[in-house]
Amino acid sequence: MIEDKNPQRTSLSELGEFGLIEHLTKDFKITRKSTVKGVGDDAAVLDFKNRKTVVTNDLLVEGVHFDLAYVPLKHLGYKAVIVNLSDIYAMNATATQITVSIAVSNRFPLEALEELYGGIALACELYDVDMIGGDTTSSNKGLFISVTAIGEAKNEDLVYRNGAKSNDLLVVSGDLGGAYMGLQVLEREKEVFKVNSNNQPDLSMYTYIIERQLKPEARKDIPVLLKELGVKPTSMIDISDGLSSEILHLCKQSGVGCNLYEDKIPLDPQVISASEEFDINSTMVALSGGEDYELLFTIAQSDYPKIKGNPHLTVIGHMTPENEGMHLITRANTKIPLKARGWNALKEE
Amino acid sequence: MIEDKNPQRTSLSELGEFGLIEHLTKDFKITRKSTVKGVGDDAAVLDFKNRKTVVTNDLLVEGVHFDLAYVPLKHLGYKAVIVNLSDIYAMNATATQITVSIAVSNRFPLEALEELYGGIALACELYDVDMIGGDTTSSNKGLFISVTAIGEAKNEDLVYRNGAKSNDLLVVSGDLGGAYMGLQVLEREKEVFKVNSNNQPDLSMYTYIIERQLKPEARKDIPVLLKELGVKPTSMIDISDGLSSEILHLCKQSGVGCNLYEDKIPLDPQVISASEEFDINSTMVALSGGEDYELLFTIAQSDYPKIKGNPHLTVIGHMTPENEGMHLITRANTKIPLKARGWNALKEE
Structure with missing residues (x-):
């Protein structure tokens, strides 16, 4: 899937870190009212007004959580978002934003990361969440994806793990x-x-x-x-x-x-x-x-x-x-x- | 620093994922008023009332951002928190919570992770931030640390990168x-x-x-x-x-x-x-x-x-x-x- 003979292979080092982040995030649109500032500053800024903020984070590791031999990168990007959104919904909350950080070895060309971010973008679109930041860095070996999902809920709507009663x-x-x-x-x-x-x-x-x-x-x-x-x-x-x-x-x-x-x-x-x-x-x-x-x-x-x-x-x-x-x-x-x-x-x- | 001959060496597999998270996070205290629910559910719950929420995330990779040959793990944990808090302060905001996710190979014994989390706990204490969640998983090679920092600010206090004027x-x-x-x-x-x-x-x-x-x-x-x-x-x-x-x-x-x-x-x-x-x-x-x-x-x-x-x-x-x-x-x-x-x-x- 990601072979050296691929003619469309742009080396990540040609872009540099800032160029890479800009390239990968430029097509993400901000649609949530609660997103005040997305990608591009030291931190993103959100406004949940009178609602509670819900936060979760998962780390996906090549060879542990996925095998690139049969997982297309676009699907992987999609799934990395989904597994985090699932945690937000499990609080009976609405998912609103994500941050995405990746560590990637230089065996991945730019086109591979575009596939990955294409899957992330698709999940953002279908689940109506804004991508508001993250980090892109190199790894010596393998691909690591860290996603933080953020959501909101009225206090009275939140559901925790600890409220089950006998006979429920x-x-x-x-x-x-x-x-x-x-x-x-x-x-x-x-x-x-x-x-x-x-x-x-x-x-x-x-x-x-x-x-x-x-x-x-x-x-x-x-x-x-x-x-x-x-x-x-x-x-x-x-x-x-x-x-x-x-x-x-x-x-x-x-x-x-x-x-x-x-x-x-x-x-x-x-x-x-x-x-x-x-x-x-x-x-x-x-x-x-x-x-x-x-x-x-x-x-x-x-x-x-x-x-x-x-x-x-x-x-x-x-x-x-x-x-x-x-x-x-x-x-x-x-x-x-x-x-x-x-x-x-x-x-x- | 982390050698096999160390007599205090507990294998991570003895604990399992949930045992490990519980063990590493049990001594973290919640002190921030805005932390409604920390570690232990699908997601953490925060309440920023009429303030804006500020979010940032960084991924630190062994061999890229740190070299365990001369960085003690406690210092590494401390630094992983600091670099993220720095982004929150750069928004002129107050840092309030962090999530920490790590991917770690089984060459690390439990005692090494305790050192790492010791540094994280020290940073949380000195900077008055709550550790509210994250993920602990295995990697085939090396140590990866992903920290998300969250903060709050009044809207009128936030400072972005784009407000500088000529003559400032x-x-x-x-x-x-x-x-x-x-x-x-x-x-x-x-x-x-x-x-x-x-x-x-x-x-x-x-x-x-x-x-x-x-x-x-x-x-x-x-x-x-x-x-x-x-x-x-x-x-x-x-x-x-x-x-x-x-x-x-x-x-x-x-x-x-x-x-x-x-x-x-x-x-x-x-x-x-x-x-x-x-x-x-x-x-x-x-x-x-x-x-x-x-x-x-x-x-x-x-x-x-x-x-x-x-x-x-x-x-x-x-x-x-x-x-x-x-x-x-x-x-x-x-x-x-x-x-x-x-x-x-x-x-x-």
Whole structure:
């Protein structure tokens, strides 16, 4: 993808740091009322008036969070923004601005960074956030992307992780496990490609799960939907590490237990078929796969009629007193303890 | 400094990501009224009421911005915070919060990260800022530190880079060139150490300039001082890349020219003596050395009596109409064009 033989290859050193920043940021437009001053000064200036400011930051590292062998740079830029916006939405807030800092080795030509910033710009446009600053520097090896996302919310709208009560319903948006199974497909194709680089894989039966991995979306729509439905969650978190890990965060911070029902976990048919093909338990994929960027939240039982039947939302369990612990109720109706598992745990299965 | 034989060496993998974040952040205290929620949720929540929010971000890369052969990790953590706070003060604002994200290879034991966070905590304490979040992840090689600094200011107090007018005076805080000459000393000692590791260098005559390099301070006091003096700068920037580069930024963004007087540039005696020892022109060091983190600003001529004689401030030139260009007036009273030069340019001399 980024090979030396590429005729359109402009060396980063030709531009210099300031030239590079100017070049990469010149097409970003400021549209948010709260952005007083964007790129170009020592710092950006924002005005949230009587609202609270919400801030989050994530660092994405080549070889750890992404593999440029199968992640196009434009998708990577898009995803780097999305994973941060997801944290803002998980506060029931509106995302308004981002800063982007990158460290890049000189093996990347300017055209590669233009691709990366093209993805960032697309995410900014679609999610209506302003890019207001950052830093561009060199690295000895690899690509590092640090994104800070900023948002705003009225105080009474903010939802933290620590407000879940016993008997609250546990609800998730969308479906789970797609991003992890998409990664499995991509990693398999990478191995096939190593053996036979002329191989043109037919990935048409995996389009949904590959897109979930390469071009995830953040649930900007869910805080809006909940407001329309008149529902304020009692606690909320986004699913970056996997369902079980996120449930444990909500339980620990809220001081409650949980019963999660295996048969309620929403799975796309492609996740089910790919899980069978790779001989992985699809429930394990949902519990530990991560990177779905769906929202997981709890609501009071009295709010159930308001969300009932909504195609975006699925009730997957309920909270319990803390001393009852955290459990998965299996399809066979056995009760097994929920453990935090990340991808590593899944790979060790 | 971070050798395998160290008996106090706890592997990062023993803790896991969440354990590591919890361990490293548990001693950080929240003291700012504007911090509603710090570490521990999807995002931090801040409340700036009727003030503007100021945001900046910098990424520090091992081998590019620092060399662990002579930078102790505690100093590095401290400096990573300082360079960002400096950008907030350069807006004439008050720094209030930071987020810190690090990517680290597994060659670093927990104790090394504790040192790093010790330096971050010290900077937070001395500069009265809250650490409110961030990310901790692994890297395949090297250490990367991304800091976002957040501040606040009344709208009428904010100072941008673009407000300088012709005839305004150009003023700098403190003295210049120390950080660069400190680096020269440290790099020489590193080479000596490679040849003879038993050598115990006597660095007592370089203490000030070494401290300027290893433990720089941000000029938190200057916005406060200016307020006390009743002076609002017309433009301001911090000196991270070197005096000439920063002057060019102010001129370009304000649409003015500048005359800078060589004999007015404030230099510490250690900078002068070390420049002689290393056979470098001390004016070049001030112009291109960078990393001094002093503040450079312009004021109206009518404000001159208010700053006259202040030991923290030196008038080093004045702004001119844009068409007159940017010049250095040398001690020999010749006028030479000012060019942006960074460290690379200096090394090529």
